[in-house]
Amino acid sequence: MLKTRASREFWLLAVMALLVLGAGLGLRDPWPSDEPRFTLVAKQMVTSGDWLFPHRGTELYSDKPPMLMWLQAAFYTLLGDWRLAFLLPSLLAALGTLACVYDLGRRLWTRKVGLYAAWALLFAVHFTFQAKKAQIDPLVVFFVTLANYGLLRHLLCGPAWRWWWLGWFAAGLGVITKGVGVLALFMLVPAFVAGWLQWPRIRLHSHGWRLWVAPLAFVAAILLWLVPMVATALATGSAEYHAYMNDILFRQTAKRYAQSWDHHQSWWYFLATMPSMWIPAFLLVPWAIPAWWRRLRRRDPRYLLLLGWWLLIVLFFSIPHGKRDVYILPALPMFCLALAPLLPGLLRRRDVQWVLGGFTAVLGVLLLVAGVAMLGSEPAFEQKLIIERGIDRSVTAALGWVGIALGSWAIVSLVFSGRRRFHLAVVSTLAMVWVTYGLVGYPLFNDSSSARGLMLDAGRRIGPDAELGLVGWKEQNLLMADREVATFGFKQRWYRQLQDGREWQAQAPGQRWLLVQDPVMLNCVDRQQAEHVGVANRRGWWLVPAQAFSGECRPSAAELARIRREQSRYDNDE
Known part of the structure; x- marks a missing residue:
């Protein structure tokens, strides 16, 4: 009976994840700002046969490594449909990230903790929003999370040398995806601190050649792309290829970090980003901090590694002037994993339930007010949609009815969930919002948003x-x-x-x-x-x-x- 219950709970999570993340697949074309760029590059890879040196029109595109574009082109080659191919890498990457978080929670704590961690991540607004877009970030999040999974399997559950090597290899794949995959190796910093302080469960002992295979795996992953690209550029002697190589290897990585030329923000930018975009999970941080502190005082290395790595990522991206919310997105899975063991206890608290209920109520009221306003008057944001986006009034009227329906669903969810289970209302409301966004919003916005x-x-x-x-x-x-x-x-x-x-x-x-x-x-x-x-x-x-x-x-x-x-x-x- 326990096995049957565990199976039901896992498959409920899997089906919900596929529904929330996959709703609308095939119903829209690429939308700006980045999706058309990457899809165009992938399309030109297929038509030209040149997969090493991506082109945007007649010019080389050197802003990002080609990993995402390779996958999009490969899926198109298999499926023959760009509406499916351009979003599939993000969908599969998000599902893979959820799988890593679930299994890691199960191994470090219990199966129930793994489920809580995956549910918290699935409905974190930042994660779901990015997972439904064809951008590089969902892929980076997956490779960084997979790297963390391999490292933690060895450091906390090991020795597990194959997982250790996989973690380093996945970090290398993250490097050739966006350059920041190396940040997964920051996990070694809190691990060394725990080892130096002689905390239990940490495995950092040297075992000869097996230890040094890991850095080789990291380098090997990078060389999969670097060697053919550099060799071709040098062999052809093309000035255009040389410029591409210099730009993507130097200007778009270290120089962009040290001398940011866009998206300038204050040093505390991410301190505002996380509370606003990592909701609803981040709403529980005020209760989580004392609990985390008590566990750190008990010398539990699981929390030191997860929380230490999260803080290092935030610190790393807070140093340069250029900042975007997606920069710290790879830290969200480990944050949810560190929060998950506390959730069974926190969700039994009355004040926590009222906070979650208030969040759902505010979201529902906002949706209702926006929907009624779009049907009954001409609010400023409706005029903005009409003037700037080229959307006609029939679409804004449909959006009004969608807002009313979603707001009503949120209120009904609150009523039926009960005061002790407002977290179910949160899940119900956000699931309906994301599914409606995919099945209704995609067709409504597609012609104007995709051009x-x-x-x-x-x-x-x-x-x-x-x-x-x-x-x-x-x-x-x-x-x-x-x-x-x-x-x-x-x-x-x-x-x-x-x-x-x-x-x-x-x-x-x-x-x-x-x-x-x-x-x-x-x-x-x-x-x-x-x-x-x-x-x-x-x-x-x-x-x-x-x-x-x-x-x-x-x-x-x-x-x-x-x-x-x-x-x-x-x-x-x-």
Whole structure:
């Protein structure tokens, strides 16, 4: 009977995770800011056959290592559908992360603790939100968590040399995914402290050659990508490949950390990020801190390793000026694991239950108010959706009904859960929010968020036989185009793209059109002869025929300053 109950509880977790994280798979295209970029690179890998040197249009893309793009391209090769292929790496990575957390909790404590840890992670808003996006971060979180899993299996449950080696190898895979996979090895710092203080259960004894296999496994994982990339770059002698190699190995790693050039934030940024994005689990920290302290005083190395590593990650990313919330996302699984042994006791507390109930009530009321406002009036955020995102009123009306339905579900969940089980209302409400977001929100937002609607409209206007060139374009425009299009560089200044596009158009003026972003419409373009296509992703777009040009396309000083300002803003963020 116990085995049957354990099986039911595990499969309930597995089914819920698949439902929450996988809802909406195949119902949308890539959305900005990063998803179209990575998917476009993966698509060009498939079409060109060049998997070592990723391209964005005609230019090399060296901002990130190609691991995510490789997986997306591989899944497309297997499935033949980009709507499935571009999100599958994130989905599988998130499920793998949950599996590692569950099994580690089971081995370090009990099966029940493993379940609590996985449930806490699954419904941490930051984790679920990122897991439903096709970005690099879910993959990094998985490799870092897998590395932590292997290291802790040896350090706390060992000796387990194969898991020790796997942990180092997974850290190396994390390095070639985003560069920060090496942070998993910070787990050795609190482990050495525990060993030095002679805390029980820590296994750090040297065993000859087996100890040194681990760093070799770490290096071997990195060399899987580094050796063929560097060898090809050196063998071809291409200046473009050399520039790619220098940028991705040096500028995008150590230099970016030491001299951050974007996303500048205060040193305490993450102290605000965790309470706001790691909810609802982080709501219990005020009660968890005294309990953690008591266990540390009892010399329990499990808490020292998990909490010490979490604090080291936060400290590491608090040092540079550049900060983003996703930087510390890899620390969230270990935070949930350290919290999980306390949850059975904390959830029996009346004050904890009232905090969780208050969280659910506030979320429900906000959803209800937003839904009613969108149906009964014209709130500012509705106008923003309509003006900046190009979403029509039928979509905002549908969103209003969705808000009312979700808010009502939250209130009903509170009523039926009872005062001693408000945590079930939290799970019920968040599960419904995420499932609705995938099944209803994806189709509602897709045309405007992915630029699919804009590009299809532009294609219909110019006809099937016309040629199209992009000026001031973003990745979603090239990805969603219904035909082969001409581009004139991506990082090149927008006004120079317009000049090159005009020359290209002049070669076949009756056949070629330019799709131009609004800030690049200089005085040389007669807007009366151009067609305004619409707005997508906060950008206005124009179809410009050859006869709309007159004079030279040389921006004035004011226009040049404005274009540079706009391009810089779009280069840094969507």
